[in-house]
Amino acid sequence: MADIKFGTDGWRGIIAWDFTFENVYRLAQAMADYINRNAPVLDNGKMPKIFVGYDRRFMSDIFAADIAAIFRSNKIDVVLADKPVSTPVAAVLTLSKCWLAIMVTASHNPAHFNGIKIKIAGRAAPARITKDIEALVGQNSVLKLYGQKAEQKDLTDIYFKYLASRVNVKKLKNFKGKVAVDYMYGAAAGYLEEMLSAKQVIALHDEHNPSFGNAQPEPVEKHLADLKKIVVEKKAALGVAFDGDGDRVALVDEKGNYITPCFIAAVLCEYLIKYKKLKGNIVQTVSMGYLLKRIARAHEMRFEEVSVGFKNVAERMNLEDVAFGVEETGGFAWKGGLPDRDGLAVALAFLVVMADTGKKASELCADIVSKYGASVYQRRDFKLTKALDKVSFTEKLRKKMPKKIGTHKVTELNTLDGLKVILDNDEWLLIRPSGTEPLLRIYAESATKKDTQALLDLGAKLAGVSDK
Secondary structure, eight states: OOOOOOBTTBEEEEBTTTBOHHHHHHHHHHHHHHHHHHOOOOTTSOOOOEEEEEOSSTTHHHHHHHHHHHHHHTTOOEEEESSOOOHHHHHHHTTTTOSEEEEEOOTTSOTTEEEEEEEETTEEOOHHHHHHHHHHTTTSOOOOOTTOOOEEEOOHHHHHHHHHHHSOHHHHHTOOSOEEEEOTTOTTTTHHHHHSOGGGEEEESOSOOTTGGGSOOOOSGGGOHHHHHHHHHTTOSEEEEEOTTSSOEEEEOTTSOEEOHHHHHHHHHHHHHHHHOOOSEEEEETTSOSHHHHHHHHTTOOEEEEOSSHHHHHHHHHHSOEEEEEETTTEEEETTSOSSOOHHHHHHHHHHHHHHHTOOHHHHHHHHHHHHOOOEEEEEEEEOSSOOOHHHHHHHHHHHOOSEETTEEEEEEEOSSSEEEEETTSOEEEEEEOSSSSEEEEEEEESSHHHHHHHHHHHHHHHTOOOO
16 A cells, blocks of 8 residues: 655556555545545535546546545535546636545646645645645545445536636737647647637647557647647647646747746736736745746845745745746746636736737747846756655755856755755756656756756756766
8 A cells, every 4th residue: 555645736656556446545535534524614504515526547537436435425515527627627616616626637747647636725735734634544444335426517617717707808809819739638628719719729639548649748848849830830829738637838939939937937927017017926936947036126026936836836825925926837826816727827818918918929038038138947857766865865965066157156055945056147956856756857047058958967967867
């Protein structure tokens, strides 16, 4: 039996290895115990509803139905999705319809993985909740009674109504170009067509394929060759890619160039500050770059970095006056919207900026460069054969770190999540073990591709890893 632990966003495992029916049932019972102990009592004396959703992965629907059956057996009022849904749908439902939402998904992981995410109050369940649930695993025997089938409903209309209330629909209608979208065979397939004219959307990989076409449903540049090609061929104004559960997004400009998360964040944040008078703090995960830091300086806004995982950004948004929050894996949020990742909301917001300014995607990015400087941001992933102890690994790296890299002094060694080395010109290098996969991730950002690659090479050398 697996030791069930929640990472940066949920518990994940390999199907039939540690993501098994036995382990899912153990976790379902622990979640049921937590709900029965902690759920608020409504004015009518009843318990609030719990939503169980699932993505398009192999057997996700069956795992979800069994979780819902265990909840029903434990006298929990549960509603089960009647079809695959994106994780943002589940998050939105926890704003009004349900107290908690459980999603059976492994997000952007390869097809042989599955997992479980928990949402509350529109965001990922914070560590205090997931740790309580972890502690309850195995405390009580699984109660799964015969015939306890949950009510199934299509609640996606609530999500699209929520989006329509948060996106400037009038300005969105002024956008007349075409958008190419790679759904990566994921649960968000067809969602963009709900918000734009179907004639404007060029859809790729929207069919149901649990193997994800033998590719990983992660919207990072190395997986976007098909999208880049179709954007150029069809003369689309923008390319959009969603991950397996629709909460992460990647964008490609009209020339077929990948727009890094740093530029997406900068374009959206600058627009919201300038045209929407957005005020408050700017929060980003430690794996993000210097453009938002420079925007914060220019507008005299407080800037803060948190550990990797959008739940850490969401926690700040819940506790503080945060104007804009972002993480590098396609997660963006801002005041007045969902305090969680929502790929579709980000894509629509970017289209609104394009429509409102009359500028192409490449021109919006060029404006950021002219004002805040160039940014070449890259990440390399290295497979690990065994887990690393993050604390001791980080300390060993810190001791190896030189006081200068090239001609620039090291001004800060940030050990918030791995080791982030910051130079006197804002350029940086981050080395950290992933919280959800057996990978060592190395990130870097500088003003040129050559310098960024040099920083990545240095990080790999210091960490003792290679691509070979």
